[in-house]
Amino acid sequence: MDILVAGGHGKVALRLLALLAGRGDTARGLIRNPEHAADLERIGAVPVLGDLENDQTLAPHVRGADAVVFAAGAGPGSGAARKRTVDLGGAVKLAAAAIETGVRRYVMVSSIGAQDPASAGDAMRPYLEAKAQADEYVRGTALDWTIVRPGSLTDDPGTGRVRVSTELGRRGPVPRDDVAAVLAAVLAMPSTTGVTFELFGGDVPITEALGALESPRDPR
Numbered sequence: 459m460d461i462l463v464a465g466g467h468g469k470v471a472l473r474l475l476a477l478l479a480g481r482g483d484t485a486r487g488l489i490r491n492p493e494h495a496a497d498l499e500r501i502g503a504v505p506v507l508g509d510l511e512n513d514q515t516l517a518p519h520v521r522g523a524d525a526v527v528f529a530a531g532a533g534p535g536s537g538a539a540r541k542r543t544v545d546l547g548g549a550v551k552l553a554a555a556a557i558e559t560g561v562r563r564y565v566m567v568s569s570i571g572a573q574d575p576a577s578a579g580d581a582m583r584p585y586l587e588a589k590a591q592a593d594e595y596v597r598g599t600a601l602d603w604t605i606v607r608p609g610s611l612t613d614d615p616g617t618g619r620v621r622v623s624t625e626l627g628r629r630g631p632v633p634r635d636d637v638a639a640v641l642a643a644v645l646a647m648p649s650t651t652g653v654t655f656e657l658f659g660g661d662v663p664i665t666e667a668l669g670a671l672e673s674p675r676d677p678r
């Protein structure tokens with residue numbers, strides 16, 4: 459598969475790109491800083507230069523992919539405006555490019571808490587509002603989407619075991635290694651299409667956990 463990961467130099471994205479390249483996929487990472495290219499090449503990924511906020515369209519980068527993954531984020535140091543331009547605007551722009559170029563598969567890295575941004579504190583609310591709106595937009599398209607909502611990301615080593623749930627509103631940590639492994643598995647499991655699920659560290663092997671997710675009645 460040819461997979462384009464937006465936010466290609468992010469901590470989850472680099473782990474995902476390494477897994478994809480390692481299993482023989484064409485792993486392309488969208489980055490805005492040319493100095494990050496060498497880090498992608500080192501793990502067998504293909505750097506693609508593009509900016510989620512400033513490029514008018516991402517179509518030239520998306521064209522030819524079998525799937526896209528949104529793993530970018532404005533980050534904790536950014537204000538509400540960049541939550542809207544990256545976490546919302548970037549995700550929407552990626553979906554629009556996928557639609558325009560006929561790429562059907564879209565995997566979104568969302569967040570726990572996106573089911574109810576209103577109950578979040580002032581610091582988290584703009585981020586969760588952006589995530590909620592991005593997810594809603596993607597779910598409203600005819601793309602083959604999966605929305606993955608990880609808990610608090612850690613840099614602990616992955617275990618290959620997780621807890622997933624389509625009942626939203628839970629809390630807990632999850633290693634970035636395991637988020638990346640789940641994303642790689644999701645890309646290889648069409649049964650996850652049309653599913654929104656939360657993801658935490660746990661004790662169920664990843665493919666078993668994903669296989670047990672309930673398929674929606676009307677998968678899109």
Ligand SMILES: NC(=O)c1ccc[n+]([C@@H]2O[C@H](COP(=O)([O-])OP(=O)(O)OC[C@H]3O[C@@H](n4cnc5c(N)ncnc54)[C@H](OP(=O)(O)O)[C@@H]3O)[C@@H](O)[C@H]2O)c1
Binds near residue numbers: 464508529567
């Ligand atoms: N932190 C948590 O606990 C948590 C929990 C749940 C979900 N998440 C979500 O999980 C995802 C991955 O997290 P992470 O820790 O791997 O993120 P990260 O390391 O902060 O990576 C985010 C990436 O987005 C890129 N980016 C920002 N603006 C961009 C733009 N205009 N154009 C292109 N790329 C741009 C950044 O590139 P630059 O280096 O160029 O800025 C960076 O490489 C994010 O969507 C995050 O919101 C996080």
